Amino acid sequence: MRVVKFVAGRFAGMVVVLLIVSFITFLVFYVLPSEPAQLACGRPCSPQALELAREFMGYNVPWYQQYFDFLGGIFTGRTFGSGPSAIHCPAPCFGYDFQNNAEVLDQILDRVEVSFSVAIGAAIIWMVAGVGLGVLSALKRGTPLDRITMAVAMAGVSMPAYLAGMLGITIFAFGLDVVPKNGYVPIGEDVVQWAWHLVTPWLVLAFLHAAIYARLTRGQMLETLGEDFIRTARAKGLTERRVVGRHALRNVLLPVVTVFGVDLGLLLAGTVITERIFSMPGVGMLLVDSIRSLNLPILLGVTLFAALLVTVVNFLVDLFYGVLDPRARLT
Amino acid sequence: MTDLLELHGVEVSFNSVHAVRSVSYSVAAGEVVAVVGESGSGKTVTAMSLLGLLPTTAKVSGRALLDGRDLYDMPPADLRKVRGGAVGMVFQEPMSALNPVFSVGDQLVEAIKAHQDLSTADARERAIELLDLVGLPEPARRFRSYPHELSGGQLQRIVIAMAVANEPKLLIADEPTTALDVTVQAEILELLRDLRSRLRTAILLITHDMGVVADLADRVVVMYDGQVVEQGTVTEIFTAPREKYTQELLGSVITLGARATEGVERALASELVVRENHLAVSEHPATSSVPDVPAVEPVLTVEDLTVVYGGRLRAISVRAADRVSLHVEPGEVLGLVGESGSGKSTVAGAVTGLVKATSGCVKVAGADIARVRGRAAKALRRKIGVVFQDPLSSLNPRTPVGDSVAEPIRLHKALNGSSVDKRVAELLESVQLSASLRNRYPHELSGGQRQRVCIARALALNPDLLIADEPTSALDVSVQAKVLDLFRSLQEEYGFACLFISHDLAVIEQLAGRVAVMHRGHVVEQGPTNGVLAEPLHPYTQRLLAAAPVADPEEQARRREVWRQLKV
Amino acid sequence: KPAGQSGGGQVKAGGTLYLLSDSPTQQYDPARSSSLVVTGLQFVHRRLTSWKVAPGQDTTIVPDLATDTGKPSDGGKTWTFTLKDGLKYSDGTPIRSADVKWGLERSFAPAFSGGLAYHKDLLSPGLTYKGPFEGGQELSSIETPDDKTIIFKLARPYGDWNWVASTPAFAPVPKGKGAEANYGEKPVASGPYQIEKFERGKEAVLVRNPNWDGKTDETRPAFPDRVVWQFSQQTNVISKRLIDDTGDDKNAFGTSFASPAQLAQIQGNASAKSRLVTSESGALAYLALNTQRGKLADVNVRKAFQYAINKSAYQVASAGNAQLAGDVATTLITPGLAGREQFDLYQTKPEGDPNKTKELLSAAGMPNGLDGLVLVSRAENDWPRKAESIQSSLAAAGIKVTIKPLDEETFTAEVQNKENPDYDLVLTSWQPDIPSANANIQPLFQSTEIGGGGYNVARYNNPDVDRLITEAQATVDPAEAGKKWAELDKKIMADSPVVPLIYTRNSYLHGSAVGNVKIGRFPAYADYRQFGIIQ
Amino acid sequence: MSDPLPLGGEVTPGAARSLPAALWRAIRRDAWTLTCAIIVVAIVLLAVGADLWVAIEGQDLNENIEALGPDGLPAGPLGGVSADHWFGVQPLRGIDLFALVAYGARVSLLVGLGATVLATVLGVLIGASAGYIGGWWDRVVSWASDVMLGFPSLVFMIALGAVAPIEFPRQLLLIVVLGIFGWPRVARIVRAQVLSLSKRNFVSASRVMGGGTWHVFTRQLLPNLWAPIIIVSSLTIPSMIGNEAALSFLGAGVLPPTPSWGRTISDAIDYFETDPMYLIFPGLMLFLITLAFNVVGDSIRDELDPKSKGRG
Numbered sequence A: 001m002r003v004v005k006f007v008a009g010r011f012a013g014m015v016v017v018l019l020i021v022s023f024i025t026f027l028v029f030y031v032l033p034s035e036p037a038q039l040a041c042g043r044p045c046s047p048q049a050l051e052l053a054r055e056f057m058g059y060n061v062p063w064y065q066q067y068f069d070f071l072g073g074i075f076t077g078r079t080f081g082s083g084p085s086a087i088h089c090p091a092p093c094f095g096y097d098f099q100n101n102a103e104v105l106d107q108i109l110d111r112v113e114v115s116f117s118v119a120i121g122a123a124i125i126w127m128v129a130g131v132g133l134g135v136l137s138a139l140k141r142g143t144p145l146d147r148i149t150m151a152v153a154m155a156g157v158s159m160p161a162y163l164a165g166m167l168g169i170t171i172f173a174f175g176l177d178v179v180p181k182n183g184y185v186p187i188g189e190d191v192v193q194w195a196w197h198l199v200t201p202w203l204v205l206a207f208l209h210a211a212i213y214a215r216l217t218r219g220q221m222l223e224t225l226g227e228d229f230i231r232t233a234r235a236k237g238l239t240e241r242r243v244v245g246r247h248a249l250r251n252v253l254l255p256v257v258t259v260f261g262v263d264l265g266l267l268l269a270g271t272v273i274t275e276r277i278f279s280m281p282g283v284g285m286l287l288v289d290s291i292r293s294l295n296l297p298i299l300l301g302v303t304l305f306a307a308l309l310v311t312v313v314n315f316l317v318d319l320f321y322g323v324l325d326p327r328a329r330l331t
Numbered sequence B: 001m002t003d004l005l006e007l008h009g010v011e012v013s014f015n016s017v018h019a020v021r022s023v024s025y026s027v028a029a030g031e032v033v034a035v036v037g038e039s040g041s042g043k044t045v046t047a048m049s050l051l052g053l054l055p056t057t058a059k060v061s062g063r064a065l066l067d068g069r070d071l072y073d074m075p076p077a078d079l080r081k082v083r084g085g086a087v088g089m090v091f092q093e094p095m096s097a098l099n100p101v102f103s104v105g106d107q108l109v110e111a112i113k114a115h116q117d118l119s120t121a122d123a124r125e126r127a128i129e130l131l132d133l134v135g136l137p138e139p140a141r142r143f144r145s146y147p148h149e150l151s152g153g154q155l156q157r158i159v160i161a162m163a164v165a166n167e168p169k170l171l172i173a174d175e176p177t178t179a180l181d182v183t184v185q186a187e188i189l190e191l192l193r194d195l196r197s198r199l200r201t202a203i204l205l206i207t208h209d210m211g212v213v214a215d216l217a218d219r220v221v222v223m224y225d226g227q228v229v230e231q232g233t234v235t236e237i238f239t240a241p242r243e244k245y246t247q248e249l250l251g252s253v254i255t256l257g258a259r260a261t262e263g264v265e266r267a268l269a270s271e272l273v274v275r276e277n278h279l280a281v282s283e284h285p286a287t288s289s290v291p292d293v294p295a296v297e298p299v300l301t302v303e304d305l306t307v308v309y310g311g312r313l314r315a316i317s318v319r320a321a322d323r324v325s326l327h328v329e330p331g332e333v334l335g336l337v338g339e340s341g342s343g344k345s346t347v348a349g350a351v352t353g354l355v356k357a358t359s360g361c362v363k364v365a366g367a368d369i370a371r372v373r374g375r376a377a378k379a380l381r382r383k384i385g386v387v388f389q390d391p392l393s394s395l396n397p398r399t400p401v402g403d404s405v406a407e408p409i410r411l412h413k414a415l416n417g418s419s420v421d422k423r424v425a426e427l428l429e430s431v432q433l434s435a436s437l438r439n440r441y442p443h444e445l446s447g448g449q450r451q452r453v454c455i456a457r458a459l460a461l462n463p464d465l466l467i468a469d470e471p472t473s474a475l476d477v478s479v480q481a482k483v484l485d486l487f488r489s490l491q492e493e494y495g496f497a498c499l500f501i502s503h504d505l506a507v508i509e510q511l512a513g514r515v516a517v518m519h520r521g522h523v524v525e526q527g528p529t530n531g532v533l534a535e536p537l538h539p540y541t542q543r544l545l546a547a548a549p550v551a552d553p554e555e556q557a558r559r560r561e562v563w564r565q566l567k568v
Numbered sequence C: 001k002p003a004g005q006s007g008g009g010q011v012k013a014g015g016t017l018y019l020l021s022d023s024p025t026q027q028y029d030p031a032r033s034s035s036l037v038v039t040g041l042q043f044v045h046r047r048l049t050s051w052k053v054a055p056g057q058d059t060t061i062v063p064d065l066a067t068d069t070g071k072p073s074d075g076g077k078t079w080t081f082t083l084k085d086g087l088k089y090s091d092g093t094p095i096r097s098a099d100v101k102w103g104l105e106r107s108f109a110p111a112f113s114g115g116l117a118y119h120k121d122l123l124s125p126g127l128t129y130k131g132p133f134e135g136g137q138e139l140s141s142i143e144t145p146d147d148k149t150i151i152f153k154l155a156r157p158y159g160d161w162n163w164v165a166s167t168p169a170f171a172p173v174p175k176g177k178g179a180e181a182n183y184g185e186k187p188v189a190s191g192p193y194q195i196e197k198f199e200r201g202k203e204a205v206l207v208r209n210p211n212w213d214g215k216t217d218e219t220r221p222a223f224p225d226r227v228v229w230q231f232s233q234q235t236n237v238i239s240k241r242l243i244d245d246t247g248d249d250k251n252a253f254g255t256s257f258a259s260p261a262q263l264a265q266i267q268g269n270a271s272a273k274s275r276l277v278t279s280e281s282g283a284l285a286y287l288a289l290n291t292q293r294g295k296l297a298d299v300n301v302r303k304a305f306q307y308a309i310n311k312s313a314y315q316v317a318s319a320g321n322a323q324l325a326g327d328v329a330t331t332l333i334t335p336g337l338a339g340r341e342q343f344d345l346y347q348t349k350p351e352g353d354p355n356k357t358k359e360l361l362s363a364a365g366m367p368n369g370l371d372g373l374v375l376v377s378r379a380e381n382d383w384p385r386k387a388e389s390i391q392s393s394l395a396a397a398g399i400k401v402t403i404k405p406l407d408e409e410t411f412t413a414e415v416q417n418k419e420n421p422d423y424d425l426v427l428t429s430w431q432p433d434i435p436s437a438n439a440n441i442q443p444l445f446q447s448t449e450i451g452g453g454g455y456n457v458a459r460y461n462n463p464d465v466d467r468l469i470t471e472a473q474a475t476v477d478p479a480e481a482g483k484k485w486a487e488l489d490k491k492i493m494a495d496s497p498v499v500p501l502i503y504t505r506n507s508y509l510h511g512s513a514v515g516n517v518k519i520g521r522f523p524a525y526a527d528y529r530q531f532g533i534i535q
Numbered sequence D: 001m002s003d004p005l006p007l008g009g010e011v012t013p014g015a016a017r018s019l020p021a022a023l024w025r026a027i028r029r030d031a032w033t034l035t036c037a038i039i040v041v042a043i044v045l046l047a048v049g050a051d052l053w054v055a056i057e058g059q060d061l062n063e064n065i066e067a068l069g070p071d072g073l074p075a076g077p078l079g080g081v082s083a084d085h086w087f088g089v090q091p092l093r094g095i096d097l098f099a100l101v102a103y104g105a106r107v108s109l110l111v112g113l114g115a116t117v118l119a120t121v122l123g124v125l126i127g128a129s130a131g132y133i134g135g136w137w138d139r140v141v142s143w144a145s146d147v148m149l150g151f152p153s154l155v156f157m158i159a160l161g162a163v164a165p166i167e168f169p170r171q172l173l174l175i176v177v178l179g180i181f182g183w184p185r186v187a188r189i190v191r192a193q194v195l196s197l198s199k200r201n202f203v204s205a206s207r208v209m210g211g212g213t214w215h216v217f218t219r220q221l222l223p224n225l226w227a228p229i230i231i232v233s234s235l236t237i238p239s240m241i242g243n244e245a246a247l248s249f250l251g252a253g254v255l256p257p258t259p260s261w262g263r264t265i266s267d268a269i270d271y272f273e274t275d276p277m278y279l280i281f282p283g284l285m286l287f288l289i290t291l292a293f294n295v296v297g298d299s300i301r302d303e304l305d306p307k308s309k310g311r312g
């Protein structure tokens, strides 16, 4: 019962956040000096043609009405125009993209696989590498291994993502020609090619993030190793392996998981810079393209989608945190 | 009797600090040896060195023989077998000694399986058996609990169960009860005694509480500044201490004078037991507080004070104070005692206005502290001084102590310019501190000095009422004695009224004219100090009195008997 | 190597042609397309008329579906076309004149607007016609007396109507079809190819249309067996693949222009250099002066700008050198259009003459030059850099400007739609949609094109010019019309509403197995129709 | 934009060391910190004295196509590095790269520091008030900072860049935007610190003595907040510099022709194969300044926060 209440509460909070996010996005882009109907007007574009296009696309009503139409579409779907040429966008309709002639949701869903592939693959690599190196560094504190790891981590933290990405692609794809230059192969088509095409973005993203995680893990590990319960575990006669691998690591993971939740949420929602650099047709790229072309429906959709992912992932992380840390469990 | 553990010339140093110097003592099988000495004397470091639990920065030399084998140059694998096997260890803070993310059962099973080749199911069974052994109710259910779901006393029982899981020959207990309430402490000591007789385990007990020593130990080792200054049987040490340091140590112990609990009266029929100015509720555990005794012209009156924490959004609400009524007359010291969490600080908080009362009222010099506003509120503040438990956290680490003392003066613009400085110097002198300390920062002072600064600040505006919330419990015994002396003389000199909170009955006995006993948010008993302590009316007070150990082995043995009877 | 083509071997029928595109899709709905006759759309759709282009030659109009290039009557108000015999769609049904009419009617429906719309105002002034879908109304200005004949009754005489008939909307759509929004992903083909597979953001596969008859189609040799579009490719990756020229990439053609950075790289690579095709001429890059704002309203001030720009530096900033960037422009009509005359009213060095500018400004009462002007440019591609180059030139001539780079959409909204837009100068370029001087002059300088989405960003308003434009448009005889446009060119330049910069050349890179990559004088786009695979 | 450096939540106030003392100690103890401090100083000097250095070099920010070869690339090897052009020149326009980098440093540092100051001031005010006042305000702040942290902030930064009128100084806009999106990080840390400080008795003592909210905040809390504030801001600077460059990289930063590292890098990426020096100089500078600030900030933290000693 408590769990239901908790989830319901979180869900309500999520909805409010999403409403606010979508409203702000809508407002910001609404006040932009742009004419979304222009592209549907053609060349030459007469004022009458423009007005017709605006009417068809639903831009001829006051701004708040447009926002409500958008919200309404999510629950009831929308229809643009009438007669046989009308465009139907069934519920949940997150808007219709007239520039590309497709439902926003479809476009996002088309891209999700790419963004998820990039994000999840990279996340696995950096978690393993970052946490592993962090633990190792902490255990071998002061040794050359520790120093080198931390120096590289510092470099990784300080490296702008686009520079790392560009260097990665220039060196490995263009220079050495060992990995594919770009593009994405769906996992359903060919798993090996899928992974092969993702290697560079994975490694680059993982390098940048692993640095943060290695530092965080190391610091946390050192702190945890000083805790009383570690002393207790040793006093019980446990092997060092068990002391570190079980007692310390679990506690070290707690803050790591929190940071991971935020990172993964943002990453799943599309890595703007990485996707741009590696020409991965993911959600991030969709976002950049839609900003460029001021494609309001897509922008709204993607922003909402991103906010949704971030909140959902954070929620899941909170639940997972409960698994890791009994103190955070619902009682 | 051959010695189980023998230390020969043990030395431990950290970089430049020579923490332990040429320490030798021994523990025979089945014997309880207590190591005492002031804070920082090297008791813990010595014990930890035995199992190789010191940080790598520590350099250890000398010999520590366990059954003839030197623990210091044992291969790691063998040492691991000793840890938790032949030697079990119990630490001071049970809360932090257990890993918060694993269930206590898991951690116990792990200890068993590290040394015994048992199946998980068998280990589990054994673990439940152990939980039963250490007196944990409902062991099968507790098995699945996590540390944060258990009380300090329960956790300490689990830590002890873990330490004795493999029937060790030696149990090292480093201040196993200091973090616990007296009542709980008595139970834990009883448990240790019981284990020793049942398992024939030798115990190396580290403590600074001479009462605990008197209660449990066979022999005593006294350490000072990294060295053993004296050792002998418990009676030798208590009756005829040879070294000056040992004498001092015993001298600064404050002992409860009243021969409490003579003739335990239990036939309490009516709701309230009244004996002149001495009142107590009759039920136990109590569901209501005693009414206040009549007052003449009180500085402080607390009427029907109820404080409820939480509630509303959060599911659980805590009734930290329930219809508490008290008063303090001018120049009088009212002691407030009770175990941890009984609501003492809550009452103090309500009096100082830091905690909002849910209902009831607090009046200082006739003005309701929750009602007054603006200038009147400020004027009221002048009349109250506060001293908190932990002197370090009571002083702003970034402010020189002189400025801290001057703060109330400046706030109330009581004085100006150079007269402020003069007043600060005066105040520091009155708490026996050199005025030259005024420019120091708190971390540059000792604990006792800091607490003196806090007292000086509280007295800066000559308050009518002083609230002292456990002002000495963070201090070493010897320091505590000095601060209490100072406090008493200041109270005589300035004549302020005082609400003095403590969990130590001995301290209350020395200072307070009247005393109120709190238990789970209720004042269960109040009356003149000698009345309450000599003839406690409420069962809880009786147990509290009996549980406090005294630094006299014979007297303590007698009290233990009383406590055992009460327990039933 | 002659301009407009690359070397290479003999092409043969067969093979697969890969088109590498950086955009996420290719519009194959004729009503919504603004594709020129020579590029992507023509694989699938034929139109009434088409263009004959060849390097070094002026572009001429030729029939496509129609038997001729249209017969004007009624002083250019009525145009009649007749369809060829035996034309069939990919589904085997015959192509009728009613289908062409239906295709045009369809383009009036709001759901399918967005393509080239030169026909709309002439067929339905004020856009009173709203398409065939709602209410099933027909467009009365088009008549189809039989399955072969189609007659257009224009609202006013229009000499270039035959050219307009080559825009995408004049492709046939089987009557009654195409009501669905995604018609463009599976259209009924009239051209040599039909769409086998279409995936937005990924690829489109075009295979031969079995019902297309090469004998009826003089402009499309249709060499490859298959044409594969690869969408959403990053431009630097496209150029890298083409430079490397391995595997399937030998059969590939990059549909976007090579950027200056890529050009620099190609210059250092002999193989790639031989596969680079640069047009002879191209879009007119110009700096528009807001003739309705502040000091720029004074024609003498505007004339001072003509000497200020270092066009050499602009060439370098655009493409690295003059050869790749394009010739310095002095006229409004671009090379390759009928009637064009070369002239230069403001003769100076290509580096410009800042001192002359200062003199002229002094003479106009501004001895200290000009300050605080706003220069708008696009934010995409190389525009900001080119704008910086202009800014440098102007600064040297005592004119201080602030650059305001705008995204495409914002640019349209700010520059073309606003009543009182906030800019003094606009850096932009213009490529006519049809090879007629009309399409070069009218959209940019007729006063009706100020605001409301029009392209007259100099906000140039000269009643004389307006009248002459209407006259020239109504002239049916191409030679006579050409003369009128050339006169207009000079007349407008005399008012100095814009500073012509260069005739921007476009460069394409292609794989070694792609042959017949040619660019005519107009348009400055490769003629996709000719492409073939060298085997 | 995620946190580049997770910060320890709380700083033990016991260490009453001042910032200069801490910095000095860190520098003396560790050659690595010293090197990085020198790098910071050098780049700051480069930015502050950009006019002077460029004048010494004998160049300016003007277009100069004479310095280019026939293909529009810099004439001469190594991107045209020479005694005249210390870092070579920009392809296609021939602008001196050293001048671009030096003036670009000015923008990077100005925006980086400005945004950090703004984010810090906002973060301290909001975080401290939330921690101190508590109640609904605290909930609103926590919630708002959650929203802000989980927001696709890049979208907004880009959008705001497009909405803002051209007259509005771009540097200021960037500072405001980055600052507004940067406060939650500071606020969280300050809030946590204030919460833990408020539980300390010296705060209660001051209130009991009759100290008002403002008195308690300025006299008791603020002096103890300096350490975490300094630490968080010294680690915010590099991330802000990086953010400015990222925005410029995506075309939403300062307007051309104002030099900016991000814009130069974004442009230079296309020339990496033909003119690598064009990318290397600004890219290296950006990397160095970020690294140097991170290392120095980290060392200050180690000094001020004894708990984190030796963390790395």
Ligand SMILES: Nc1ncnc2c1ncn2[C@@H]1O[C@H](COP(=O)(O)OP(=O)(O)OP(=O)(O)O)[C@@H](O)[C@H]1O
Residues within 6 Å of the ligand: B014, B017, B019, B037, B038, B039, B040, B041, B042, B043, B044, B045, B046, B055, B057, B208
């Ligand atoms: N890890 C360490 N590094 C440096 N010095 C240490 C370390 N651990 C303990 N010491 C020092 O060793 C000395 C002895 O400390 P120890 O903990 O044994 O005292 P103790 O007698 O147990 O005191 P307490 O009653 O306060 O627990 C002290 O001066 C202490 O500061």
Ligand SMILES: Nc1ncnc2c1ncn2[C@@H]1O[C@H](COP(=O)(O)OP(=O)(O)OP(=O)(O)O)[C@@H](O)[C@H]1O
Residues within 6 Å of the ligand: B309, B310, B318, B319, B320, B338, B339, B340, B341, B342, B343, B344, B345, B346, B347, B503
């Ligand atoms: N802010 C708070 N919110 C919720 N519960 C509280 C709060 N402060 C105290 N409590 C609870 O109120 C009860 C009484 O606490 P209080 O601090 O008054 O006890 P105490 O007698 O001073 O104990 P101690 O001897 O440990 O200081 C405890 O159960 C405690 O957990």
Ligand SMILES: [Mg+2]
Residues within 6 Å of the ligand: B043, B044, B045, B174
């Ligand atoms: Mg100790």
Ligand SMILES: [Mg+2]
Residues within 6 Å of the ligand: B344, B345, B346
């Ligand atoms: Mg308390």
